[in-house]
Amino acid sequence: MRPAAFFARLPIRLRVAATFALVMATLLALAGAGLYVALGATLRSGIDDALRTRAADVAAIASEVTDGRxxxxxxxxxxxxxxxxxxxxxxxxxxxxxxxxxxxxxxxxxxxxxxxxxxxxxxxxxxxxxxxxxxxxxxxxxxxxxxxxxxxxxxLEPVETAQHRLAKLLLVGGPVLLLLASVAGYGAATGALRPMERMRRDAATIRTVRSGLRLEVPPAGDEVARLAATLNDMLARLDEASRRERAFVDDASHEMRTPLALVKGELELAMRTGATVDELRAAIASAAEENDRLVRLAEDLLVLARTDDGPVLATTPIHVAELVDLVRETVVAAGRPGTPAEADEPPRVEVRLADGAEDVVVHGDERRLVRVVGNLVRNAADAGATRVTVDARVADGTAELHVLDDGSGFAEPFLPRAFERFARADDARARGGTGLGLAIVRSVAEAHGGTAGAANRPAGGADVWIRLPDRPLSSGTHPPRS
Incomplete structure (x- = not known):
């Protein structure tokens, strides 16, 4: 096993202590070598000073030798x-x-x-x-x-003797100091990791995010405290996601229970003894209608599930004008899906671009954006509007796509929850909608880094829009959970 791999397998406190010991050993070795050299240089400098003094004294008496006095x-x-x-x-x-x-x-x-x-x-x-x-x-x-x-x-014997004594002292005292420093480093690492161990024990007691338990945040405000706060935020998000998922499952079960019960009733009616041909046809037609509703509900649930699972968007540059043309082709060419057969004529879809919007480029998944705008147009048509306008605007580095209609608009109490899943106004319930259309709009808009909104127009009708950034998302961006 390579040293790096072996070192990586050690517990954190041992790695910290080993690193601390290695650094201390290096510092002690350098300090000892420097002290050894400095001591020798100092002592030799003293000897040189003494030699110069003695040389001056001997030079002063040299004349006594030469004159024979x-x-x-x-x-x-x-x-x-x-x-x-x-x-x-x-x-x-x-x-x-x-x-x-x-x-x-x-x-x-x-x-x-x-x-x-x-x-x-x-x-x-x-x-x-x-x-x-x-x-x-x-x-x-x-x-x-x-x-x-x-x-x-x-x-020079005193110099060498002093250096030898210092070397012995360093060889004996150095390992002792190194051992004490290693123990101190291990203790410091253990103390620093103690709050994390306490967080681990607390986390082990949290069996479900619905328990409401959270990790204790240390008062120091350091990295460990920030980690605890981040984990608490994550637990809160998981708690909220779990709540939404439970509500989603409950709502989906409720929405599917009604058409299934109706289909069952119609089939039982059709199997009734003595039913006429007309009654059989009416029962089968009603069952087929409820089946279509189930199919739309399943498709909408599939779209939301795939969005929530976080697939990577096929992000490409899209000109707003081209996007509106695609919406016209897919919606207008299909007529008025879902509207009663006795309607006089489908609403006329008018495409209008604000000044400068022709050159606006948004970055997103073309197929999903076309579906979103198309859903908004269909919703407006289903609400009884006779004129639907798709308006592209540019503001503060974002592109806004507004779908305007001349219908009755939203009920004011319904507006705050219009984009919630399975949220439907009373008239929408009467038409048999699933309440997922605007939820899908918001999920797709948020997946592109944008937002969605709705309001009633002062002159009457509704204004539903999505706001998209005119810059690409980073590669591999996943849509957030709505």
Whole structure:
């Protein structure tokens, strides 16, 4: 198993703690290395300062060596442990007791020291410690006209000892600090996830959205609180959707019960002994009419079900003028469907476009929009209108399609619930409508990101419209539940 896959399988708190431990280990390693280097540099800088001071002191007494004013070695009298006074050729003029046999500088180092201060390293000056390293400083001086080179040295053992102790301390204390940091990270992750665990337990107790139970929202106002609020909103939407679905099923059952009962009654009447041919024909005609009503109801329910299931719209650019032409072809060519046979003539459908509407382009499903506008025209015709006008308007970046008629309009108490499913005015009930036409209009309009509305015209009649954006919906947009 790859490390990434294994890491993804770990619980969140372990992943947080492991990430925290890895970051802390990296920081501790970098900090330890930096501290180790900084300590060595600081101690070596102190040694260099001491060497410069000693070199100045030895240079001050170099004249005593060259003029022979002292029978003893000035370096021995000062207690210098690592010091020499050399000629540019490398001859030892004076030296501390243990440094009298061999010059401290090589020939190349002598040449560099003759030009200015030179630092060098020399191992194993002390015979008792082969690992000892001495830091040397060579400085050119002039005494009584003679060029000399003063060399002083100091052991680097204190620096190495201090660094070794620091390394041991880091190797022992680092893992302890890392362990404590990991435990702290695990505890912090556990504490941060505790509200989510409480939300999980609360969610497990919610058996149904109708219970009215909601998750507790933490007071911190952080991401967890926003998650709880979002889940509560989702539960509220599910509760509302469940309520609508129950009402929808109840209404559909009620609407289908009546025509089924009528069909059954007509068939029983037809099977009655002694029924005449005319009575049989009337019973069969009535049953066929109720069957047609059931078919329309089933088709409308299928449209609403498919819309609620969220199919992807076949969105294409549609010119309003072309849309109105299609409506005219599908509605006017079909006459006046659903109107009584004794009607004198079907209503005349007049298509009128507002100024500038010819160039309006809406983005939507052409088949559904044609059906919606066609349904509105048929509804107006079924309501007894003698003239129906489809009016296209443009306002604030939206296209409005209004279906205007000269009928009796809507009853004012009915208008607020005109687009609800199975909502029907009394006269519509008398005509046997399903009450789903305007609900389908609203669902399709909302699926396109628009709205639907209805109002009575001041001069009489109704005005039903859909408002569509003149921009395409994003790819894969699903219609919302109405």
């Amino acid at each position: 002292s029978d003893t070695s000035p370096l021995t009298e000062r207690g210098e442990s690592v010091a020499q006074i050399l000629t540019p050729a490398g001859r030892i003029v004076d030296a501390s007791p243990t440094m009298r046999s061999t010059p401290l500088l090589t020939r190349s180092q002598l040449g560099a020291a003759a030009r200015g201060d030179t630092y060098a390293r020399r191992p194993a000056i002390r015979p008792v410690d082969d690992d000892d390293v001495t830091r040397l400083l060579a400085r050119p001086v002039t005494s009584d006209g003679q060029r000399l080179i003063v060399v002083v040295g100091a052991s």
